[in-house]
Amino acid sequence: MKTRNLxxxxxxxxxxxxxxxxxxxxxLLWTPFDPNYVDTTKISLGFGESGHLLGTDxxxxxxxxxxxxxxxxxxxxxxxxxxxxxxLGTLFAFIAVGIxxxxxxxxxxxxxxLMAVPGVIxxxxxxxxxxxxxxxxxxxxxxxxxxVIARVVRSATLPILNEDFVQxxxxxxxxxxxxxxxxxxxxxxxxxxxQFSLYTANAVLAESGLSYLGVxxxxxxxxxxxxxxxxxxxxxxxxxxxxxxxxxxxxxxxxMNLLGDGLRDVFDPRSTGKRS
Amino acid sequence: MxxxxxxxxxxxxxxxxxxxxxVNLDILPGQRLGLVGExxxxxxxxxxxxxxxxxxxxxxTGSAVLGYTDLxxxxxxxxxxVRGRRVAMVFQDSLSxxxxxxxxxxxxxxxxxxxxxxxxxxxxxMSVDILSDLGVENAATALRKYPHQLSGGQRQRILIGxxxxxxxxxxxxxxxxxxxxTAIQRNVLDMLTAATNKLGASLILVTHDLALVSNYCDTVxxxxxxxxxxxxxxxxxxxxSRHPYTAALVNSNISLTRVIEQQAEALPVIPGVMPSLESxxxxxxxxxxxxxxxxxxxxxxxxxxxGSRTLRCWNPK
Numbered sequence: 001m002k003t004r005n006l007x008x009x010x011x012x013x014x015x016x017x018x019x020x021x022x023x024x025x026x027x028l029l030w031t032p033f034d035p036n037y038v039d040t041t042k043i044s045l046g047f048g049e050s051g052h053l054l055g056t057d058x059x060x061x062x063x064x065x066x067x068x069x070x071x072x073x074x075x076x077x078x079x080x081x082x083x084x085x086x087x088l089g090t091l092f093a094f095i096a097v098g099i100x101x102x103x104x105x106x107x108x109x110x111x112x113x114l115m116a117v118p119g120v121i122x123x124x125x126x127x128x129x130x131x132x133x134x135x136x137x138x139x140x141x142x143x144x145x146x147x148v149i150a151r152v153v154r155s156a157t158l159p160i161l162n163e164d165f166v167q168x169x170x171x172x173x174x175x176x177x178x179x180x181x182x183x184x185x186x187x188x189x190x191x192x193x194x195q196f197s198l199y200t201a202n203a204v205l206a207e208s209g210l211s212y213l214g215v216x217x218x219x220x221x222x223x224x225x226x227x228x229x230x231x232x233x234x235x236x237x238x239x240x241x242x243x244x245x246x247x248x249x250x251x252x253x254x255x256m257n258l259l260g261d262g263l264r265d266v267f268d269p270r271s272t273g274k275r276s
Numbered sequence: 277m278x279x280x281x282x283x284x285x286x287x288x289x290x291x292x293x294x295x296x297x298x299v300n301l302d303i304l305p306g307q308r309l310g311l312v313g314e315x316x317x318x319x320x321x322x323x324x325x326x327x328x329x330x331x332x333x334x335x336x337t338g339s340a341v342l343g344y345t346d347l348x349x350x351x352x353x354x355x356x357x358v359r360g361r362r363v364a365m366v367f368q369d370s371l372s373x374x375x376x377x378x379x380x381x382x383x384x385x386x387x388x389x390x391x392x393x394x395x396x397x398x399x400x401x402m403s404v405d406i407l408s409d410l411g412v413e414n415a416a417t418a419l420r421k422y423p424h425q426l427s428g429g430q431r432q433r434i435l436i437g438x439x440x441x442x443x444x445x446x447x448x449x450x451x452x453x454x455x456x457x458t459a460i461q462r463n464v465l466d467m468l469t470a471a472t473n474k475l476g477a478s479l480i481l482v483t484h485d486l487a488l489v490s491n492y493c494d495t496v497x498x499x500x501x502x503x504x505x506x507x508x509x510x511x512x513x514x515x516x517s518r519h520p521y522t523a524a525l526v527n528s529n530i531s532l533t534r535v536i537e538q539q540a541e542a543l544p545v546i547p548g549v550m551p552s553l554e555s556x557x558x559x560x561x562x563x564x565x566x567x568x569x570x571x572x573x574x575x576x577x578x579x580x581x582x583g584s585r586t587l588r589c590w591n592p593k
Contacts, residue, residue, distance in 0.1 A: 101332060164373035167329055168438075171365055172390050173356035186377040 009262030013197075016255025024072035033062035035069045036220050047240075057241055058234050066227050067248055073223040074204050075252070077134060077141075081203035082196045084142040089149025090185075090192065096150070097157050098176045108154070111147035119144035119206070120213070127215035137216050141203050149195050156188045190264040197260025201253035208249060224249050280305045280445055280478050281326075286338035286348070288318070288325045288502075293553040295321040295334070297502035300579065300586075303446070308469065308479040310489030310510065312525070313499035314550050319482045322499070323448045326480075327365055328355055342446065361391055364439035366449040366468070370431035370456075374423035380434055381419035384441060391442040406437045409474075410467045429460035433467055440471045447472055450482045465492050486529050490514050495584075498522045501551065501561025508585030518585075518592040521546075521562045560590065568593075 032053065039060035047055055054063040096107040123140040130136045160166065161184065169179050204224070210216030211225025218226060224245045231242035279302035288296035296318040303309050313319045325336040326347055340347045345358055367373035374383060384403035389396035400419065407415035410433045423431060432452060439447050449468060453461040469492055472479045481493055489496050490510055497507035498521065506519040517523040524546045548565040551557060557564055563573035572590040580587050 163375075164367040164369055165375045168365070168367065168373055169386075170329055170359075171327060172360040172387055183375050183377075187375070189377075 007262075009258045010266070013255050013257070013259025013262055016251060017259050020071050020075050020252055020255070023068050024075050027065075027068040027072045031062075031065035031068050033065045035061060035065035035222055037061060054244055055240060057230060063227070063241065063244060066222055067224070067244060069222045070224045070227055070245070071248070073134065073217055073221060074207060074225070074249075077137060077207050077217075077223065078200040078204040078256075081138050081141045081145065081207075082199040084138065085145035085149050085199055085203075086192055086196050088142060088146040089195075090153050092146060092150040093153035093157055094177070094180045094184075096154055097161065098180050108151075111150050114143065114147045120210075123210050123215050124213075127210075132215050132218055134217060134221065137207055137210055140210075141206055144206075145199050145202065149199065152191065152195060153188060156191050157184050160184050160187050190267040193263045193267055194260045197256045197263070201256040204249060204252060208245075277304050279303055280307075281340065281342050283326075283340045284338055286322070286325060286336060286340060288321045288330065288334055288336045290333045290335075295502055295553060296325060296336075298338075299499075299502075299504055301497060301504065301507070303478045303480065305445070306473070306476050306478060307495060308472070308481060308493045310493035310496040311480055311482045311499060312484060312486060312489055312496055314484060316550050316552070317499040318502040319499050320450060321502075323365070323450050323480065323482055326448060327359060327363065360387070360444075361442050362444050363446045363448065364442060364444040366432075366435050366439045366447060366452045368451040368454055370428060370435050371423060373435055374431060376423055378422075379419065380421055380423065380426070383434075383438055384419065387438055387441050403437065403441065406441055407434065410434075410437050410471065411463075412437070428456045429464060432456055432460070432464045436464070436468050436471055440475060440477075443475055444477055446478045446480070448480045448482065451484070452481075453483075453485075453488070461488075486514060486526060498525065501556055502553075503561060503588060504586070505562065505588045506586065508583075512585060518587050519562075519589045520566045520568045520591070520593065523593055560588075 039056070042056050042060040043058055047053070054067070056062055057066075092107060092111060096104040119140065122143060123137070126136045126140050157180070161179070166179050166183060169183060174182075207216050207223055208225030208228055211218070211223050212229040212232075214229070216225055217223040227245040228242065228249075231245065235242055281301070281303040283299055283301040286296055286299040286301075287294055299318075299322060301309075311319045311322065321330070321334070324330050326340055328336075328347060328350065330336060336348050338348060342358065342362060345354065345362075347358060347363075350358065374380070381400065381403065384406075385396075385399045388399040388402055395402065400416075403419060404415040407418060412418050412430055412433050418426065418430065418434070426434070432455070435452070439449075447468075452468065453464050456464060465488060469479070479493075481489065483489060493510050495508065496510045496513045497504045498513065498519065499505070500521050506513055506517065506522045513522060514526055517526055524544070527544045528546060546565055551561065551564065558576075559574040560566070560569070560577050563569040566573070568591040570591055575590075577588045577590045
C-alpha cells in the first residue's frame with residue numbers, strides 16, 4: 001500500500017511538473033499566437049473558434065498562448081523564489097543554532113520582526129521604488145518566505161543536534177559547521193525538499209496575488225496571475241477566461257505538493273526498506 | 277603503576293548548581309572501573325566533563341590529567357589531539373549514536389582518516405578487521421548498511437568498533453548495554469572488555485547495574501549526589517560495603533531466587549529519592565535517606581583512605 005502511494009505520488013506529481021516545464025520550454029520557441037497581439041476583430045472568442053483553442057480575451061489576445069508564456073514566468077518565478085527561500089532559510093537557521101544561544105535569540109527575533117511585516121506591504125513598497133518586475137517579485141517573496149522556512153529548519157535541526165552521533169562527531173574533532181552541513185543537512189534534506197515544493201506552489205500563488213494587485217508581473221511579460229487579473233474584470237460574460245488560469249494554477253500547485261510528498265519518502269533511507 | 281587518568285577535585289557546575297562536586301579518581305592502565313550510581317548522581321556529567329562535551333552553560337574545574345595532558349580547560353586544538361584519539365566514548369543509545377543518513381562505512385572512514393591520514397586509504401580493511409574481531413558477521417556487508425538495517429546488538433558492536441578504531445588509551449562507555457536485552461548485554465560486554473584488553477586500554481563503565489560491575493570491573497566507584505562516596509576493588513566494595521548507600525544498593529539488587537523465596541514485597545528499597553541539584557542537603561548528600569545518619573552528617577564527611585579503598589562517611593559500617 002505504502003509503495004503504491006509512494007509511486008503514485010511521484011508519478012502524478014512528476015508528470016504534472018514535467019508537463020508544465022515542457023510547456024514553459026515550448027513557449028520559448030513557439031506559441032500558437034503572439035500572446036500580446038491585440039486583434040480587435042476576434043474579441044471574446046469561445047473554445048476553438050477560428051483557431052484559438054481556448055478562445056481569446058476581451059481585446060482578442062489568445063488565451064492558450066498567454067497560458068504557455070505565463071507558465072514560463074510563473075514556474076520560473078516559483079522555483080527560483082522557493083530555491084532562494086530554502087537556501088536563505090537554512091542558512092539563517094544554521095547561523096542561529098550554530099554560533100551561540102545569544103545569536104540564536106537575536107536571529108530568530110529578527111526573523112520574527114520580518115514575519116510580522118505584511119508581505120504585501122513590502123511588495124507594494126518595493127514595486128513603487130523599483131517598478132514592478134520579476135526581480136522585485138522574487139526578492140519580496142524570498143524575504144517573506146525565508147523566515148518561515150528558517151523556523152521549520154531550526155526546529156528540525158535542534159533535535160538532531162541532541163543526538164549522540166553529533167556528540168560522537170564532536171569527539172572526533174568536528175566543528176559545528178561540519179556537523180551542520182554533513183550530519184544535519186542530510187537528515188533534514190527530506191524536509192527541505194518538501195519545503196521547496198510547498199513554497200514553489202506558494203510562490204506561484206503569491207505571485208498571482210501580487211500580479212493581481214498590479215505589483216507583480218505586467219504585460220508585455222505575462223504570468224498566470226496577470227491573466228487572472230485581466231479575467232476578473234469580465235467575470236460573468238467570459239468566465240472561461242478566469243477559469244483556465246485558475247485551473248492551471250490549481251493543477252500545478254497540486255502537482256508540486258504530490259511530488260514533494262513522494263520525494264520526501266524517497267530521500268529518507270529509513271522509509272524505503274532494503275537499499276543495500 | 278602511574279595512573280593513566282588522574283582526576284583531582286573535579287567540579288562541574290553551571291554557576292548556580294553543581295552536578296559533580298569534588299571527585300577524585302585514579303585509573304591505572306588496563307584497569308576497568310565501574311562508575312555506579314542512580315540517575316542524577318552525576319556520573320554522566322563526569323564522563324562528559326572528561327570528554328569536554330558538557331552542555332552549554334556548564335563548566336568544569338579541577339583537573340583530570342591523562343598522561344601529561346590536563347583535560348580540564350584544554351584548548352580546542354589540544355582537545356582534538358586527545359578526544360577520539362586517546363579517549364573514546366561508547367554511547368548508550370546505538371540508534372542515536374549513528375547518523376541515520378550515513379552508511380556504517382562512512383562512520384568508520386571518518387574516524388580512521390581523522391585519526392591518521394596515512395591509514396585513510398586502508399579504512400575499509402581496518403574496519404572489516406575490527407568488526408570481525410567483535411563478532412560482526414559479514415563485516416564487509418555491514419559497512420554498506422544503514423544503521424536502521426542492523427540489529428541493536430550489531431549496532432552496539434559497531435559503536436565499540438568505532439571507539440577502538442583509533443586505538444585509544446581510555447574508553448568511556450556510558451551505559452553501553454541499556455538498549456539491548458540481557459543475552460546480548462553479556463555478549464556486548466564480553467566484546468568490549470576483550471577489545472579493551474587487546475588494546476591495553478582502560479575502561480570506565482558508567483552504569484547503574486551492579487551485576488555488570490561485579491562481572492566486568494576490577495574497581496568500582498559509587499557516586500551519590502555528585503560525589504564518590506565509596507571506591508575500591510570491586511569484590512571489597514560490593515562484598516564488604518562500608519558506606520550505607522553502597523550497602524543499600526547492593527541489598528536492593530534484584531536477585532531472582534530471593535524474589536521467589538521471599539515474595540516481591542520483601543524487596544528492600546532505599547527510602548526516598550535522590551535529592552535534585554536544587555535541594556541538595558548540606559553535609560552528606562545521602563543523610564536524609566540514611567538509617568545511620570547522625571548530627572555529624574550535617575558536615576560534609578571527609579574522604580578516608582585505607583589501602584586501595586576510599587570512603588566518604590561519618591558512620592561507616
